[in-house]
Amino acid sequence: MTTPSPTTAATAPGAAFWTELEQALGAQGFARSGADSIPDKYWTDWSGTAPVQPLALVRPRSTDEVSALLRICHAYRVPVVPQGGLTGLAGAAVPVPGCVAVSMERMNVIEDVNARTGLMTVQAGVTLQAVQEAAVVAGRVFGVDLGARGSCQIGGNVSTNAGGNGVLQNGMMREQVLGLEVVLADGTVLPMLRPMLKNNTGYDLKQFFIGAEGTLGVITRVLLRLRPAPQAKATCLVAMPGFDEALAVLARMQSRFGNSVAAFELMWNDFVQTSMQWQKLQPAFAEQHPILALIDVDGKDEASLQDAVEAALGEAMEAGEVVDAVIAQSGEQAKSLWKLREAPAEMTQHxxxxxxxxxxxxxxxxxxxxxxxxxxxxxxxxxxxxxxxxxxxxxxxxxxxxxxxxxxxxxxxxxxxxxxxxxxxxxxxxxxxxxxxxxxxxxFSRTAQELAAMRAIKSALDPLGLMNPGKVFDGAVGDSAVP
Amino acid sequence: MTTPSPTTAATAPGAAFWTELEQALGAQGFARSGADSIPDKYWTDWSGTAPVQPLALVRPRSTDEVSALLRICHAYRVPVVPQGGLTGLAGAAVPVPGCVAVSMERMNVIEDVNARTGLMTVQAGVTLQAVQEAAVVAGRVFGVDLGARGSCQIGGNVSTNAGGNGVLQNGMMREQVLGLEVVLADGTVLPMLRPMLKNNTGYDLKQFFIGAEGTLGVITRVLLRLRPAPQAKATCLVAMPGFDEALAVLARMQSRFGNSVAAFELMWNDFVQTSMQWQKLQPAFAEQHPILALIDVDGKDEASLQDAVEAALGEAMEAGEVVDAVIAQSGEQAKSLWKLREAPAEMTQHxxxxxxxxxxxxxxxxxxxxxxxxxxxxxxxxxxxxxxxxxxxxxxxxxxxxxxxxxxxxxxxxxxxxxxxxxxxxxxxxxxxxxxxxxxxxxFSRTAQELAAMRAIKSALDPLGLMNPGKVFDGAVGDSAVP
CATH class of the missing domain: 3.30.70.2740 (Alpha-Beta Plaits)
Incomplete structure (x- = not known):
């Protein structure tokens, strides 16, 4: 951690703000910069952004506390920055000067898991890994996985519409979310937690908060859909002469195995060679190839799945799409094939x-x-x-x-x-x-009209511009724009 | 069709409005109530709502025409009601007095189908059935199906977030939509058509228009995801002693076949008996049972799929969840089992x-x-x-x-x-x-706070309240509400 910059609130709130905060949260309910020590882990995230000490840190224990906090911040025009596991790589959870940082880490209760319906209700501060483990206990799997699973929180995953390795099969985080409880900038609670897949009652409000990076409200609870656990899995490493052939193989596998193609990770040769060198891996193939793909396919039965994958790859070889291939014969071998894809964990070091x-x-x-x-x-x-x-x-x-x-x-x-x-x-x-x-x-990726529409939505739900200001797009407190 | 009510615009627009409309769309580009005859099929929809003749009917041929039309309507404060195939059952496409009805039926071009990537770009007026057929030609399937397929349009399907029979496997219409082009109330075009599954660049604006029933803008083009076509399908009709057992069977099938369970349609005995009587069907079982389920499962190979389904149902019988079951031995038999579910088509008659x-x-x-x-x-x-x-x-x-x-x-x-x-x-x-x-x-299904948030979104994107006013929630032209 480098030397942090001091808190520089434009207009610091007066004593009345602190009195109300204490009445709502208790004297121990918040830490105040200057008076208390706010641990520097709350000053930035994994993005490497220069740390900023917040005006105060609150670690609420309930939706009611979040609502009370936001109502007070709204009344005193104090900006609010929601924080999950602080593993974000774009800086969305880094405090802005003069803000209250709201860490969700104490709201970490898995409230309900129903193995039969495949639904799970959790507080926003539960880690992704805890969700994954609870899903497995219920005989299911959770559809999203990513490297920061042990630290990142489900509320942050929803706020950033997290992706990762399972998207091909299960979609982004958005497609795992059946319901959300959100607190708006003024403290209003939106309880959008009804557990129905089909629910066309007006605008599907929860969609607005997924991927909004905390700029429209604080996510406090999440109703998740779990996926059926696959009974068998086949893993193969496939060498191809070029990218177009790789796409052809993907299309071939999807046409053969449908939604059971669980992963299709492409690695260009420079990545492959570097990964082998860093991790001291034995080459899977005698020769180097322009592109390799790691492919996972789900199925009902190990033996017949292996046969089917082998048959599909055989056809791909005859068609000239595949030059060489290895199919893992055990879970151990599958793990060892996947090792090649794990170079990113070594990047910081090398x-x-x-x-x-x-x-x-x-x-x-x-x-x-x-x-x-x-x-x-x-x-x-x-x-x-x-x-x-x-x-x-x-x-x-x-x-x-x-x-x-x-x-x-x-x-x-x-x-x-x-x-x-x-x-x-x-x-x-x-x-x-x-x-x-x-x-x-x-x-570069959005037109001026699209950006204007985003700002209009922002102004509608957060007219004072207090929710995570300056994230996603610029805009001073109170700014508004209608397309 | 009953006697239509006359057009009753609160304040009819003057001659300048018609002049601008003619300049933008040509003299043949619109039909005007009174001056021209507006066919009464555009006066209402399948919901049985009392017909209302619109002030004018426009059937645009391009996004530019939609944009020009909405810009003019915005300038003259004329309400706009988008119309798809008019098969809606809640009345969202029925004209309001004094409105311009915008029928999308001429924007019916399938612009692009890519068999390899499984993407299709269509204009909003293409029928669902045309989309389904084009998907099949490309060796894929489209994930949504419903009875009105021959008449309903894809723009309407998106605007109502249509469901139907495929939701268990493929999700609602929302999960088939990768991109949208939308025209806002003031004529602004939002071109949200980038064909990437992963795209976290600010708010996912297109989500706001899915299921908004035309109250936030006119959908003009849609980028759709197609699904892999299943290679084999098994259909069975299963008798169960009660609802809890039916849920247990569903969980069992999903745990065994994962996302390959394509349909699980439940029919209580009164439905079953009535359907057999209306359609003069032979009973599938010797005795009556409290609940039947029609189950479709996808797979790679007919024979092994049949075996697997039989084995799963055998276990369900041993567990007491299933009392009796029939597995279709041919496509013909599968169709005949599904016949039982088709009673709704006869309801109007009986x-x-x-x-x-x-x-x-x-x-x-x-x-x-x-x-x-x-x-x-x-x-x-x-x-x-x-x-x-x-x-x-x-x-x-x-x-x-x-x-x-x-x-x-x-x-x-x-x-x-x-x-x-x-x-x-x-x-x-x-x-x-x-x-x-x-x-x-x-x-009954949304809190006052949720409704206020919906109105705030509505006001943000349509400040004058001109888009399909009075649908979803009440609100006079120009009404606004911030939560």
Whole structure:
């Protein structure tokens, strides 16, 4: 942690604010900068944003406390920044000067799990991993998984519409959410928790808060849909001559196995070679290949599933789509194949520092986009070290460049890459969100009219602009814009 | 069609409005009440609402025309009512006095189908059936199906977040929509058509228009996700002693076949007996049973799928969940089993008239709700004829009562049934929407705070209240409310 900047509220609230806060939350219900010590872990998140000490930190224990807090902040015009597990990579949970940071970590109760209906109700501060484990106990699985599972919280996952590895099969976080309880900026509680898949009663309000990065309200409780647990799984590593062949293999597997294709992770050769070197892995194939795919398929029975996957890959080889393939013969072997995909965990250690991109593109264009990126990087930074990999089945491509190999010109690199995203009509943020860091590039993926409509929604639900201000788009407190 | 009521605009627009309309759309670009004849098919929809002649009818051929039209209507404060296939059952597409009705029927081009990526771009006026057929040509299937498929339009399906038979497996219409192009009340075009599954760039604006029943804008183009086509299908009809056993069978099938359980349609015995009588069907079972379920399961291979379904049902019988079962041995037999479920098509003919309900409930409560309904109906209308059936896997229950057998007391029947929905914390509209007809009951399923938030969104995107006014919730032109 670097030296934190001091709290610099434009107009600090007076004594009456603190009195009301104490009446509502108790003397121990909040920590105040200056008077108390606010641990610096609440001053920033995993994005590497410069830390900011909040005016106060509140760790509520109930929806009522959140509502009371927001009502008071609204009355005194104090900005509010909701915080989950602080694992975000775009800076959405970093305090703004003069704000009350609302950490949801004490609202961490799994309130209900119903194995038969596959529904789970949790408070927003429950970690993703706890949700996953409770789902397994109920004989189900939870549809979203990502690396930060042990720290990230379900409320943050909803607020950022988290993605990860399961999107191809289960969709984003949005598709796991059946209901939400949200507290609006003025303290109003919206109890949108009815457990029905079909419920066309006016606007589906909960959708507005999914992916809003805390700018429209604080999510306090979540009603989740669990998925049936697969009874068997096959894992294979497949070598292909190029991106178009990879897409053909994906289409072939989906046409054969439908929604049972659970993962289709693409790795370009530079990623593969680097991953093997860092992790000292034995090569799966005698020769190097332009692109490898890690494929998981669910099924009812190990043996027949293996046979079916082998048959499908055999056909793909005859069609010239696949050059070589390995099918895991055990869970142990599957794990070892997946090891190749785990290089990102080593990036911080090996790169100086890594410059990460999380973009998405029309699926058919990903190969051409990756080639265009590499050519542009080569031209400006010969000898740069960049890795291309991604979920691809859902359009998501990750690119990571070693900062040292581009002479620390991170911003120039961003400009080049996001410029190409704009040109290819892609998304500057596939799954990480906009937060603070991607605000300059949001207009690359959204028209001025779309941004105006977003601001209009923001003004409608948070007229004073107090909810997580300056995140996603700029706008001073009280700003409003109607398209 | 009954005698239509005349157009009664509060303040009819002057000559300048018509001049601008002619400049934008051409003299043949619109029909004007009085001057031209507006066919009465545009005066109402399948809901049976009293017909209203619109001030004008426009059938635009392009998004530009929709945009120009809405800009002019906005300038002259003329309300706009979007119309799809007019098959809605809640009255959302019925003209309001003095409005311009915008029929999307000429925007009926399937612009692009990509078999490999499974994406389809269509104009809003394409029928659901045309979408389904184009998906099949591309070796895929479309995830939503409902009875009005030949007439209803995809724009209307999106605006009402249509449900139907495929929801258990594929979700509602919302989950088939990857992108939307929408024209706002002032003519602003929002081009939200980027074809990426992962796209976290600010608010997911398109979600706001799905299920908004045309009150926030006119949907002009839709980017759809297609699903992989199943290679084999098994159909069975299963008899169970009660509702709780039916839920157990559903859970068992889902745990065994995961997302491959494509349909789970429940029919109470009164529905079964009536359906057999109307359609002169042979009974599938020697005895009558309290509840039957029609179950479809997808798979890769007919023979092994049949075996697996048989094994699962065998276990269910041993567990006492299933009393008797028939598995279709051919496509012909599957069709004949499904015939039992098709009684709704005959209701208008046999009931006097049918009073229909489309509600949803927490899944575990559906059995108790149905029993409570029946008891309440029995008490007040002894000898009433009511049928209970539904998709159930997604919480959706349909109830239809013969109007004559309750002495025409439709409103009293609604009050009893929706009162019970409120008590069981269900939804007064599972899939049909609110429109005009269910407005009085919307507060049974939504809190005052939720309704205020909906109105705030409405005011933000349509400050003059011109888009389909009076649908979903009341509100005069220009009304606004902030929660």
């Amino acid at each position: 790169m100086h520092p890594p410059v990460n991109f999380d973009v998405s593109l029309p699926q058919v264009d990903i190969g051409r986009f990756a080639a265009a990126c590499r050519a542009a990087f080569d031209a400006r930074w010969p000898g740069h070290h960049s890795l291309f990999f991604g979920h691809v089945g859902d359009g998501n491509l990750h690119v990571t460049t070693d900062g040292k190999t581009i002479g620390g010109e991170d911003e120039a690199l961003e400009a080049v890459l996001y410029g190409l995203v704009q040109q290819f009509q892609g998304s500057v943020s596939a799954e990480h969100g906009i937060g603070l860091h991607k605000k300059p590039y949001l207009p | 009931m006097h008239p049918p009073v229909n309900f489309d509600v949803s409930l927490p899944q575990v409560d559906i059995g108790r709700f149905a029993a409570a309904c029946r008891a309440a109906f029995d008490a007040r209308w002894p000898g009433h004829h009511s049928l209970f059936f539904g998709h159930v896997g997604d919480g959706n229950l349909h109830v239809t009562t013969d109007g004559k057998t309750i002495g025409g007391e439709d409103e009293a029947l609604e009050a009893v049934l929706y009162g019970l929905v409120q008590q069981f914390q269900g939804s007064v509209s599972a899939e049909h929407g609110i429109g005009l007809h269910k407005k009085p009951y919307l507060p």
